[in-house]
C-alpha cells in the first residue's frame with residue numbers, strides 16, 4: 393500500500409494539472425443508446441441506430457457525443473459492467489462501434505463513452521471469482537482484493553450469500569459491488585481498458601461515472617485517484633477528453649479540478665433547484681443569475697466548465713422549468729446555458745422538450761422521432777408522456793424548440809468566444825445581463841433579456857456593432873445611438 397501511495401504522489405508531481413480541456417467539441421449530446429434508435433427491429437436502440445442518426449445529430453449542431461454505457465451488462469441501463477472490453481449484445485458488436493467511431497470522426501464529431509469504474513456488476517468474472525474464493529475460504533485470492541469485503545456489515549454493504557462476508561456497495565440494490573481502487577492490480581486492469589478504448593477502438597475519451605464514490609467521503613483521495621487516471625489517459629492519448637460526474641456543490645467541484653481531469657459537470661446550474669431554474673423563477677432573474685455566475689467564475693476561474701440542464705439521472709428540463717406550455721422558456725434556458733461557457737451537454741430529447749421525472753426509466757424514454765420510428769420504452773417505465781411535438785414535426789417548424797436549439801449550437805460554433813472565452817459580467821440589472829467573452833485577442837459582448845414579456849433597453853459601449861441575434865419571433869433587437877433594445881427573451885452578440 394505504501395509503495396502504491398508513493399507512486400501516486402510521484403505521478404502528481406510529474407504531471408501537474410492544468411485546466412484546459414483537450415477538446416475541439418463544445419456542443420455535446422448525451423445518448424442513452426437503448427432509447428435512441430433501433431436498427432434491427434427488436435425494439436431496442438443500438439449502435440447502428442446511433443450511426444444512422446448522425447445526419448440529424450450533425451444537423452442539430454452537435455460536435456460531440458457521450459454514449460451512456462455500451463459494455464456488456466445485464467441491466468437495461470448498463471452501469472453494472474460485466475466485461476469492460478466488449479459491446480453489449482443488445483447494442484451490437486465491436487465492429488459496429490468501430491464503424492460509429494469512424495463515421496463520427498469523418499464528420500468532425502468527437503465520441504466519448506461512459507466508464508463506470510467505481511463498481512462492476514456482480515456478474516463480472518472478477519467478482520464471481522472473488523466470491524468463489526471466499527466460499528472456499530481462500531481469502532488470499534487476488535480477486536478478493538479487487539473489492540471491499542468485510543466480515544461485519546457496514547452502512548453500505550451487502551451480504552455475500554453462502555459466506556459470512558459482506559461487500560461494499562455504494563449504489564445499493566443495483567448488484568454493483570464497489571471496486572477497490574487502492575489496489576494496484578485493479579489499476580493494471582484499468583490501464584488495459586484505457587489502452588483498448590483509446591488506442592484500439594479510437595474513442596476520444598470518457599465520461600467518468602460516480603467519481604465522488606471512488607472513496608466515499610474522501611475528496612482528497614478521489615482527487616489523487618483521478619490524477620492517476622488523468623495521467624494514464626494522457627500518456628495514451630494526449631488529446632483525449634474526460635469529463636467527471638462529481639455530483640456535489642461548487643466548492644467541492646473546484647477541488648476535483650485539481651486532478652487535471654478536463655471538466656466536471658456543473659451540477660449546481662442544473663435541475664429544478666439549480667441556478668438556472670431558480671433564476672428564471674426569481675423576481676429579478678438576470679441579477680439573480682449574474683450573482684450565481686460571479687460565484688462560478690470566482691471559484692472556477694481558469695477551467696473548462698461543463699454546464700447542463702438535465703441528464704439521465706435528473707428530471708427533464710421542461711418539467712424543471714415548468715415550461716410545458718411555455719416553449720419560449722425552454723428555448724431561453726438553452727441559450728442561457730450556452731452563455732455560461734465551456735462544454736455544454738444536452739441530454740437527448742431535451743432539444744425537442746421531452747418530459748419525464750420520478751422513476752429513473754421515466755427520465756430515459758424512447759426518443760420521439762415520430763410516432764412510428766421509436767424504440768420500446770425502457771423496462772420499469774411508469775409514465776410515458778411527450779409534451780412537445782415529435783422531432784420530424786419540429787424540424788419542419790421554423791419556430792420550434794428544436795430549430796432554436798440548433799441555432800444556439802450553430803452560434804456557439806460560429807463564435808468560439810462563447811464556449812472558450814474568458815467570461816466577465818459587464819452589466820446586470822433585474823432583467824438584462826451583459827457578458828464579455830474574450831478569446832485570445834477577440835472580445836465579444838453577449839446581451840440577454842430575461843424578461844418573458846417586456847422589451848428591455850441597455851446602453852452598450854460606443855462603436856459597438858451587433859453581429860448576430862436570436863429572438864423568439866420576427867421582432868429583432870435594435871441598436872440605435874449606443875442603446876440596445878432587446879425583445880422579450882431576446883439575445884444579441886455585439887463587438
Ligand SMILES: [Ca+2]
Nearest residue numbers: 430432436438
Ligand atoms: Ca436493436
Ligand SMILES: [Ca+2]
Nearest residue numbers: 570605606607
Ligand atoms: Ca467506491
